[in-house]
Amino acid sequence: MNRTKSQELFSRAQARIPGGVNSPVRAFMSVGGDPVYFKSGRGGTFVDADDNEYVDLCLSWGPLILGHAHPAVVEAVIDAARGGLSFGACHEREIQIAELILSAFPYHEKIRVVSSGTEAVMTAIRLSRGVTGRPLILKFDGCYHGHVDGLLVKAGSGLATQAIATSQGIPESITACTLTCPLDDEQALREIFRVHGGQIAAAIIEPLPANAGLLVQRTEFLELLRELTRANQAILIFDEVISGFRLRFGGYAGILGITPDMTTLGKIIGGGMPVGAVLASAATMDQLAPLGKVYQAGTLSGNPVALAAGIATLNQLSDGAAYMHLEDLGWLMESELRSSGIGCQRAGSILWPYLSSGEPPRRPDAVSSEAINRFNSIHRPVLERGYYLPPSAWEVCFLCTSHTPEQIRGFTRVLAECLRG
Numbered sequence: 001m002n003r004t005k006s007q008e009l010f011s012r013a014q015a016r017i018p019g020g021v022n023s024p025v026r027a028f029m030s031v032g033g034d035p036v037y038f039k040s041g042r043g044g045t046f047v048d049a050d051d052n053e054y055v056d057l058c059l060s061w062g063p064l065i066l067g068h069a070h071p072a073v074v075e076a077v078i079d080a081a082r083g084g085l086s087f088g089a090c091h092e093r094e095i096q097i098a099e100l101i102l103s104a105f106p107y108h109e110k111i112r113v114v115s116s117g118t119e120a121v122m123t124a125i126r127l128s129r130g131v132t133g134r135p136l137i138l139k140f141d142g143c144y145h146g147h148v149d150g151l152l153v154k155a156g157s158g159l160a161t162q163a164i165a166t167s168q169g170i171p172e173s174i175t176a177c178t179l180t181c182p183l184d185d186e187q188a189l190r191e192i193f194r195v196h197g198g199q200i201a202a203a204i205i206e207p208l209p210a211n212a213g214l215l216v217q218r219t220e221f222l223e224l225l226r227e228l229t230r231a232n233q234a235i236l237i238f239d240e241v242i243s244g245f246r247l248r249f250g251g252y253a254g255i256l257g258i259t260p261d262m263t264t265l266g267k268i269i270g271g272g273m274p275v276g277a278v279l280a281s282a283a284t285m286d287q288l289a290p291l292g293k294v295y296q297a298g299t300l301s302g303n304p305v306a307l308a309a310g311i312a313t314l315n316q317l318s319d320g321a322a323y324m325h326l327e328d329l330g331w332l333m334e335s336e337l338r339s340s341g342i343g344c345q346r347a348g349s350i351l352w353p354y355l356s357s358g359e360p361p362r363r364p365d366a367v368s369s370e371a372i373n374r375f376n377s378i379h380r381p382v383l384e385r386g387y388y389l390p391p392s393a394w395e396v397c398f399l400c401t402s403h404t405p406e407q408i409r410g411f412t413r414v415l416a417e418c419l420r421g
């Protein structure tokens with residue numbers, strides 16, 4: 001493939017943008033080579049600056065469940081934009097999206113809409129601390145919750161549960177308020193609550209961890225987390241920024257049969273535009289300003305154009321038909337990968353080819369470095385054959401309603417060929 005224009009654009013970008021990118025994983029650092037510059041997308045494919053077309057298996061990291069430029073979403077955005085880009089004041093779409101989202105989360109009563117998943121998590125953390133009057137947050141190794149200071153952490157050494165920062169610029173006084181626990185480890189979880197239970201404001205977890213591969217958890221582990229948070233009056237936050245509306249019209253919590261106290265959302269609820277949200281009981285949510293003393297605000301929160309994209313996307317999903325179609329596509333990809341001998345973990349339309357044999361990992365430290373190296377070595381050859389995988393072995397693939405069985409079969413054939421070398 002000729003990518004002269006992409007290369008020129010990347011050179012220009014590097015002169016003015018750190019690493020040439022506005023979000024680090026886009027820089028292709030772990031898979032090597034230069035990033036590709038895109039100019040348009042439609043359905044399950046997008047086109048780069050040199051007019052090469054790719055089947056998109058990254059889909060903007062999850063929001064584009066209907067694919068690129070879905071006509072209903074684009075129409076809604078154009079219509080909203082004609083009526084004004086931002087009001088900084090109240091409008092009806094705020095109520096429409098609140099009602100639509102809450103109809104799918106019957107265990108929550110109120111919602112605050114923000115502009116990103118990170119902002120939603122940040123709000124959820126502050127609100128949890130405000131409501132409980134406690135300082136500590138429990139996080140699980142391998143889960144990602146956006147670039148919130150106190151959550152950019154990894155486990156400390158030895159038996160300590162005290163977190164250490166994974167980024168410079170985060171004072172110890174902040175990480176001192178985060179505890180970490182391995183996924184899939186009941187004993188460690190019990191011990192943390194035994195020692196710190198009375199000081200934990202909230203435990204935050206991706207109920208379907210999808211940021212260090214797809215680390216599907218045993219329901220018993222999540223049930224224990226629910227039990228311990230309840231027994232210790234700590235808030236259980238399900239971070240469903242990826243899983244919310246991805247597998248069903250609602251949360252992954254509904255599949256698990258576990259009810260969290262708070263949910264954070266993002267990605268799909270914005271349909272490709274910047275929208276995040278926090279949901280909880282009315283009593284909890286009313287602790288937010290202006291009614292309560294926990295402050296949170298945003299110039300562009302509930303932006304009318306962004307909400308138009310979110311509402312249009314959710315309306316396309318609400319009758320459930322899209323999920324049946326996505327399940328069929330997901331199953332096709334999983335079975336094609338397996339019949340080519342490629343290990344694959346899947347939840348609906350989220351797939352993670354983990355490129356090693358044996359049981360799918362449930363913790364990041366169970367992922368072999370050979371599998372990571374294998375992914376890094378095939379990323380470029382797969383790209384050259386017209387399939388855009390997320391540029392990191394730790395990232396999952398997403399399918400959209402407009403992917404076709406031919407595209408999926410084409411991808412699995414190419415992946416198998418590239419793995420054979």
Ligand SMILES: Cc1ncc(COP(=O)(O)O)c(C=O)c1O
Binds near residue numbers: 118144241242266
């Ligand atoms: C589970 C989870 N929470 C929070 C975030 C942060 O969302 P955003 O990138 O919109 O800030 C992400 C982003 O990928 C995520 O996967």
